[in-house]
């Protein structure tokens with residue numbers, strides 16, 4: 001019996017590896033950013049900021065990678081280690097930074 005050509009085995013393998021590399025770091029399969037949560041405890045300004053944070057996340061952060069679930073990080077880790085780097089990468093102004101950070105913290109599941 002003739003064995004299958006090398007590329008017939010190899011190609012599906014490389015395609016699989018390439019697909020894995022496209023996944024964002026620390027992110028489960030197909031996770032999409034949840035909408036800004038609403039709560040009666042929030043003022044109208046705070047609520048509007050969360051909605052804006054969600055929109056900015058879609059427009060800026062999502063240009064590089066899919067939504068990375070903030071639940072995987074402590075609030076402190078997000079604020080101090082990750083977010084400053086990502087906000088710089090996204091060239092966010094101070095108001096936009098605050099909106100996205102508030103949004104991420106609001107959608108974080110403790």
Ligand code: HEC
Nearest residue numbers: 025026057060061062063064065068082086087089090100
């Ligand atoms: C210019 C591309 C780029 C933009 C814009 C960007 N990121 Fe990232 N992000 C990366 C890369 C590359 C990594 C993985 C390596 C690293 O941590 O730098 C990453 C990693 C992450 C991680 C995982 C960090 C860790 O250490 O586990 C989170 C969370 C994240 N990004 C959130 C965001 C958020 C929120 C925004 C928007 C404010 C954003 N990113 C914008 C490129 C980007």
